[in-house]
Amino acid sequence: MDLGLQDRVVAITGGASGIGAAIAEVLAGEGAVPVILDRAAPPPALMSRLVAASPRAGRIAVELADDAACAAAVAALRAGWGRPWGLVNNAGRNDGVGIEAGPAAFRTSLDANLVPAYTLVHHLADDLAAGPGAVVNVASKVAVTGQGATSAYAAAKAGLLGLTREWAAALAPRGVRVNAVVPAEVMTPMYAAWLGGFADPAARRAAIEARIPLGRRMTTPREIADAVAFLLSPRAGHTTGQWLFVDGGYVHLDRALA
Numbered sequence: 001m002d003l004g005l006q007d008r009v010v011a012i013t014g015g016a017s018g019i020g021a022a023i024a025e026v027l028a029g030e031g032a033v034p035v036i037l038d039r040a041a042p043p044p045a046l047m048s049r050l051v052a053a054s055p056r057a058g059r060i061a062v063e064l065a066d067d068a069a070c071a072a073a074v075a076a077l078r079a080g081w082g083r084p085w086g087l088v089n090n091a092g093r094n095d096g097v098g099i100e101a102g103p104a105a106f107r108t109s110l111d112a113n114l115v116p117a118y119t120l121v122h123h124l125a126d127d128l129a130a131g132p133g134a135v136v137n138v139a140s141k142v143a144v145t146g147q148g149a150t151s152a153y154a155a156a157k158a159g160l161l162g163l164t165r166e167w168a169a170a171l172a173p174r175g176v177r178v179n180a181v182v183p184a185e186v187m188t189p190m191y192a193a194w195l196g197g198f199a200d201p202a203a204r205r206a207a208i209e210a211r212i213p214l215g216r217r218m219t220t221p222r223e224i225a226d227a228v229a230f231l232l233s234p235r236a237g238h239t240t241g242q243w244l245f246v247d248g249g250y251v252h253l254d255r256a257l258a
Helices: 018-029 044-053 067-081 103-113 115-130 151-174 189-195 201-209 221-232
Strands: 009-013 033-038 058-061 086-089 134-138 177-183 243-246
Touching (some): 009 018, 018 033, 018 044, 018 189, 018 221, 033 067, 067 115, 086 115, 115 151, 134 151, 134 221, 177 221, 189 201
Parallel strands (some): 009 086, 086 134, 177 243
């Protein structure tokens, strides 16, 4: 299926690794022009694959929690690639800021995990409307299930789901679609590092996978990326304000299935 993304410039936050990198690769394979916005440098092998598939693919170094840096990154995006057509708000990290951490830590976490998405949409709204293009927000099952010991991340991702609906309403008159993908347990380098902190990582992983109804396995980054690419694409041309759970049934199916 041709997703109709040829030559469309799409900015991806947090695209240097994990889910973001998978999104960039899928988009490049579809002929889009992925531009990674991340403070971390993508591995050379990733950039080589992106450029091989999409010669104009690139990266802008930016500290997304810095408002002025975000504005500068948007200016660099326009200068280097022209008017962006799409935006994927993917950047985020479960930093474990819980109830005991205090308001300062909570605000700092929101500045890293939620505010940059608003800042970029604020700066790019006119660009997206000119397409009209699309926005996809990458949230987390923590936004709707809770987890314990992660108040700030849960608030940030729940806020991103709320903004998905709000922006879909606000931008509908301009033809811009806004949707969210909600992962649950996805095997990324960050997730693997978290598992590595347990005395028996293999046993911990097995216990988690036993609670995933479809296939008793983790979701792959590619499966999230494929959903993001579809929602970005004109093939999803009348879909907006939706939360798509790509999680093997983790959130919605009965726990008795385990």
